[in-house]
Amino acid sequence: MKIRVGMGFDVHELEEGRDFWLGGIKLPATKGAVGHSDADVLIHAICDALLGAANLRDIGYHFANTDNRWKGMDSKFFLKEVTAMLHERGWRVGNVDCTVCLEKPKVNPHIDAMKKVLAPLMNITEEDVSIKATTNEKLGYVGREEGVNASAVALIMKD
Numbered sequence: 350m351k352i353r354v355g356m357g358f359d360v361h362e363l364e365e366g367r368d369f370w371l372g373g374i375k376l377p378a379t380k381g382a383v384g385h386s387d388a389d390v391l392i393h394a395i396c397d398a399l400l401g402a403a404n405l406r407d408i409g410y411h412f413a414n415t416d417n418r419w420k421g422m423d424s425k426f427f428l429k430e431v432t433a434m435l436h437e438r439g440w441r442v443g444n445v446d447c448t449v450c451l452e453k454p455k456v457n458p459h460i461d462a463m464k465k466v467l468a469p470l471m472n473i474t475e476e477d478v479s480i481k482a483t484t485n486e487k488l489g490y491v492g493r494e495e496g497v498n499a500s501a502v503a504l505i506m507k508d
């Protein structure tokens with residue numbers, strides 16, 4: 350069996366009055382992430398981890414932020430497509446482990462809901478999706494609540 354790992358990292362700016370999509374769900378928040386798509390930083394980091402594991406470049410390479418087709422796009426679409434790209438090449442997803450770095454709101458109460466949405470998009474069980482959160486201890490752009498970042502690692506395998 351062949352096993353590969355990949356890592357992904359993404360950052361989005363936060364702005365007052367925007368919807369805040371994170372891990373495929375809309376979080377109750379006063380600020381939301383800004384991007385070409387729905388700016389779901391967690392899904393983008395997972396996509397990059399999966400693409401990296403398969404040595405398939407990154408999310409922006411496949412879904413350019415200059416392409417009108419992806420404007421305002423629900424990022425769940427990207428994760429489903431990335432999983433399909435892997436399947437086409439014989440890969441299946443093993444597990445993903447992610448960290449969101451964000452001052453507020455608290456992510457913990459929403460993690461089970463995120464896992465429920467994300468797992469089927471990757472054709473894995475919720476047990477194989479780990480999501481964690483941390484503040485940036487009020488330091489830097491995350492600390493000033495100007496932005497949010499997420500990192501992810503993914504394991505993929507094929508027989």
Ligand SMILES: Nc1ccn([C@@H]2O[C@H](COP(=O)(O)O)[C@@H](O)[C@H]2O)c(=O)n1
Binds near residue numbers: 451452454458482484
């Ligand atoms: N947006 C966040 C940030 C953190 N958490 C949870 O709180 C714990 C403490 O955060 P520290 O940054 O002070 O270590 C953290 O371990 C998470 O469990 C959260 O839910 N949402």
Ligand SMILES: C[C@@]1(CO)OP(=O)(O)OP(=O)(O)OC[C@H]1O
Binds near residue numbers: 393408422
């Ligand atoms: C997802 C894409 C495409 O809509 O745009 P954004 O939502 O801006 O996200 P980012 O993580 O900056 O880059 C990938 C993009 O190509």
